[in-house]
Amino acid sequence: MSLKKYPSIDSAQTILLNCELHGIQNVVISPGSRNSPLAFGFASNPKFNCFSIIDERSAGFFALGISQQTKKPTVLLCTSGSALLNYAPSVSEAFFSQIPLIIISADRPKHKIGIGDSQTIFQEQVFGKNILESKALMQDVNHNTDELLKSNSQKILKKNLTESSIIKLQIDIQASNDKIIKNSFSKCLGSLKPVHINVPFEEPLYNFQEKPTVSISSLLKKTPEKENSPLEKEYRLEQFKKIIILIGSSDKSLMSKKLLEKISLNKNIVVLKETLSNIHHPSFFGKIDQIIAPIELQNERHKLFKELQPDLLITIGGMVVSKKIKTFLRNFSPKKHFHVGLNDAKDTFYCGVKHIKAQAENFFINSLPKKPINSDYHDKWASISNNRNKLHVLEMKKIPFCDLKVFSVLNSKIPNNYNVQVSNSSPIRYFQLFDQNITCPMSCNRGTSGIDGSLSTAVGASWVSKHPTLFVTGDLSFFYDSNGLFNNYVRKDFRIIVINNSGGGIFKILPGYSKEKTHETFIETRHNYNSKELAKMYGFKYSHVSSLLGLKFSLFNFFKISSKPKILEIKTSSQLSSQILKQYFQNLKTLNI
Numbered sequence: 001m002s003l004k005k006y007p008s009i010d011s012a013q014t015i016l017l018n019c020e021l022h023g024i025q026n027v028v029i030s031p032g033s034r035n036s037p038l039a040f041g042f043a044s045n046p047k048f049n050c051f052s053i054i055d056e057r058s059a060g061f062f063a064l065g066i067s068q069q070t071k072k073p074t075v076l077l078c079t080s081g082s083a084l085l086n087y088a089p090s091v092s093e094a095f096f097s098q099i100p101l102i103i104i105s106a107d108r109p110k111h112k113i114g115i116g117d118s119q120t121i122f123q124e125q126v127f128g129k130n131i132l133e134s135k136a137l138m139q140d141v142n143h144n145t146d147e148l149l150k151s152n153s154q155k156i157l158k159k160n161l162t163e164s165s166i167i168k169l170q171i172d173i174q175a176s177n178d179k180i181i182k183n184s185f186s187k188c189l190g191s192l193k194p195v196h197i198n199v200p201f202e203e204p205l206y207n208f209q210e211k212p213t214v215s216i217s218s219l220l221k222k223t224p225e226k227e228n229s230p231l232e233k234e235y236r237l238e239q240f241k242k243i244i245i246l247i248g249s250s251d252k253s254l255m256s257k258k259l260l261e262k263i264s265l266n267k268n269i270v271v272l273k274e275t276l277s278n279i280h281h282p283s284f285f286g287k288i289d290q291i292i293a294p295i296e297l298q299n300e301r302h303k304l305f306k307e308l309q310p311d312l313l314i315t316i317g318g319m320v321v322s323k324k325i326k327t328f329l330r331n332f333s334p335k336k337h338f339h340v341g342l343n344d345a346k347d348t349f350y351c352g353v354k355h356i357k358a359q360a361e362n363f364f365i366n367s368l369p370k371k372p373i374n375s376d377y378h379d380k381w382a383s384i385s386n387n388r389n390k391l392h393v394l395e396m397k398k399i400p401f402c403d404l405k406v407f408s409v410l411n412s413k414i415p416n417n418y419n420v421q422v423s424n425s426s427p428i429r430y431f432q433l434f435d436q437n438i439t440c441p442m443s444c445n446r447g448t449s450g451i452d453g454s455l456s457t458a459v460g461a462s463w464v465s466k467h468p469t470l471f472v473t474g475d476l477s478f479f480y481d482s483n484g485l486f487n488n489y490v491r492k493d494f495r496i497i498v499i500n501n502s503g504g505g506i507f508k509i510l511p512g513y514s515k516e517k518t519h520e521t522f523i524e525t526r527h528n529y530n531s532k533e534l535a536k537m538y539g540f541k542y543s544h545v546s547s548l549l550g551l552k553f554s555l556f557n558f559f560k561i562s563s564k565p566k567i568l569e570i571k572t573s574s575q576l577s578s579q580i581l582k583q584y585f586q587n588l589k590t591l592n593i
């Protein structure tokens with residue numbers, strides 16, 4: 001094991017010591033010279049697992065994948081210049097999906113910015129509002145003081161300062177930097193959102209020592225966030241006749257099995273769970289679009305939606321994928337909307353939202369009726385859902401080989417305990433039409449719904465997972481982020497399924513589709529690429545199919561243990577796929593329900 005190398009620069013040591021103190025484990029480093037004091041500091045310290053990833057955009061999403069799984073902050077470290085801007089997509093995704101990241105950017109001293117020095121940009125506050133906070137550390141004045149004194153505008157050190165006053169000044173700078181880092185780390189840990197620290201380093205950058213020379217203050221005392229009292233009268237659920245609990249992106253730790261059972265006994269409560277909620281109970285309704293979309297197509301839709309309209313909406317978890325449920329609840333608003341949880345409350349349904357800052361478990365245990373409530377509200381939803389399920393089975397038997405068929409087959413063939421990572425946007429929407437294997441947690445970057453980092457996220461998540469990972473993606477998302485494979489952290493059990501419909505198939509499904517060439521070129525972005533050469537370049541086993549039989553046969557072998565990771569490319573027609581999907585919703589509507 002190499003000796004711990006502490007850089008001779010005080011602010012670099014202060015960052016490293018604070019990362020140790022806060023139990024940071026994972027650090028994703030992109031190369032450069034300006035950040036080398038920290039790169040060596042992290043890499044030579046056995047307390048940190050360090051990952052080397054050249055492309056900062058991919059590195060950002062790789063780190064996001066790690067934090068998504070570990071629920072702990074991952075550090076991202078990059079050099080000065082445009083490198084930092086490449087973190088922007090992953091930072092905004094982390095911000096809106098509440099995943100903790102600590103971004104550390106090395107910079108040049110302030111007086112060297114904007115004067116023609118190479119690899120410099122204005123690094124402070126680059127992420128604007130799409131981050132919890134951005135802070136700048138102060139320049140150490142005890143490191144290469146002579147160079148700092150040459151600063152043309154004397155921004156950093158006045159020329160006539162004595163040696164002792166410089167030492168005194170450095171003591172204040174050190175204390176201030178330590179405080180800034182501690183506050184930022186504590187906010188990141190508290191709110192599970194990304195923070196950015198910009199740190200200026202003067203040369204020389206490559207002097208190291210075995211032990212740190214700075215000392216840092218102890219951990220900040222956490223003041224636990226005050227939870228709303230779930231005992232208040234207005235929260236008692238027996239006073240509402242029709243309640244919808246809508247669960248967005250989350251994981252199974254959100255609520256205990258006992259609580260799910262208790263909720264299910266109340267017939268005035270309907271639980272709508274999104275696929276990404278990863279919550280399962282037989283009496284809860286997944287496949288929300290399958291219920292809502294056919295109603296939209298019925299003449300009696302107003303009356304039907306009125307019957308389903310809730311008095312109270314309770315949201316828990318994060319982002320909601322289903323556009324259909326958003327439209328329904330915006331048009332048929334509940335009287336009240338509570339968001340329960342320590343994460344952000346959003347007024348997604350335009351009816352005002354009351355944020356109940358409490359763990360879902362605490363809230364429901366106290367607010368559920370003492371005796372289960374009887375009502376026909378749950379039955380109404382159940383009868384629609386049962387009817388849809390029957391028609392869905394018939395449809396799946398009937399339809400030809402297309403995207404919907406692929407998802408129908410694939411969904412039933414994912415082996416137990418796989419982590420499933422999904423790209424935007426039609427893959428996650430297709431998955432929402434099927435019941436998930438409850439042993440397979442599913443994730444997707446829904447904070448900003450970008451197609452720019454799904455593969456990198458999946459690779460990062462896979463690396464720290466106890467289980468194998470399957471990544472299911474459209475072709476554009478896959479090619480866009482193919483740099484996600486340009487690293488040494490792709491596991492042998494990593495599996496990729498590319499559904500290649502030669503462009504952005506989603507745009508044929510959305511309203512506004514026209515057969516014009518302009519749509520094909522600038523919206524759908526049609527192409528004739530396939531993944532074969534990429535698979536070869538990155539050492540994947542590659543196979544491709546374009547028929548139902550071929551798909552079934554390939555899936556039979558695809559998940560078997562192998563010495564290399566695998567890509568299965570499934571070729572489909574976007575034209576046929578969009579027609580079938582539209583017809584599917586038409587066929588699901590029945591006159592009486």
Ligand SMILES: Cc1ncc(C[n+]2csc(CCOP(=O)(O)OP(=O)(O)O)c2C)c(N)n1
Pocket residue numbers: 423424425426427449450451452473474475476477478501503504505506507
């Ligand atoms: C960074 C970014 N740019 C553009 C978009 C808009 N967008 C959403 S889905 C999509 C096409 C995705 O195509 P593909 O991955 O092939 O999946 P398909 O729709 O065919 O299933 C695009 C361009 C986006 N979400 N993110």
